[in-house]
Amino acid sequence: MTQLTTIVISNVKAADETDLCISIQNMRLLRILSIKVTNEEETLQMDALSSPPPNLQKLLLTRKLEKVPQWFCSLQSLTYLYLHWSRLEEDLLPHIAALPHLGRLKLTNAYVGKQLRFGTGFLKLTVLWICNFPQLDEIIIEKEVMPNLKSLWIDSCMELKIVPMGIEYLQNLQQLDLTSASRELKNRIRNVDILKVQHIPKRYIWK
Structure with a gap:
């Protein structure tokens, strides 16, 4: 054993x-x-x-x-x-x-819970999946947290209607995937908050 x-x-x-x-x-x-x-x-x-x-x-x-x-x-x-x-x-x-x-x-x-706050650490994290959080309506990312994150996938979080706060701090983020996202979140990614995600080379919004 x-x-x-x-x-x-x-x-x-x-x-x-x-x-x-x-x-x-x-x-x-x-x-x-x-x-x-x-x-x-x-x-x-x-x-x-x-x-x-x-x-x-x-x-x-x-x-x-x-x-x-x-x-x-x-x-x-x-x-x-x-x-x-x-x-x-x-x-x-x-x-x-x-x-x-x-x-x-x-x-x-x-x-x-309704909020995920990445307040410190995660210095080596490169890939993050957040899937099927039925009550999640806010993601907060503080500055200098997850500095090496390359891929962020948010799937089936229908109460999330705003872009993760602080996503603009993730300067090494290469890919953002949204799957089964709310209409409000999709619209914000494409319009109101486009400047917050413009540094991300690959942005995919799936049905």
Whole structure:
């Protein structure tokens, strides 16, 4: 078990938390971890993991998380994080902003709040997906945050009617994709806020 570098676990139940976390903690060479609960009614419990594998590079968690795992800030080798249908009520971003190697972040219905604020960090992030946030109506990007972001994909965030505030700070952004966007957001990208995105070479607005 301790020699595994990749593991995919499905059909997890909340009652499995302790045994699951002990097993993961003992996999010191683990680099890729994917966990999915048995159904959408189950909650993925991961707080019993006190010390994640030090070389973990890719982490995929599917279905509801009760709260942001306290060990997220310890993922010093992580390059890719995907949270699918986590529906967190707690803001995830402050817990992962300082991760030194996080290059790709994919969030699908990962947070139920109305605002995503990238207030600090994400220095190595190059690719960001924000998908299926049914209540999201504001994205704020502070200056000097995500300085190396190359690709931003916003998909199925129908309450988002304004261009992300601070998108003009992302001077290295090469591609912006909008999929299933609100009519208001599409119009602003094409007209009112065209100056804010004119530095982005590739801008795609999909149906």
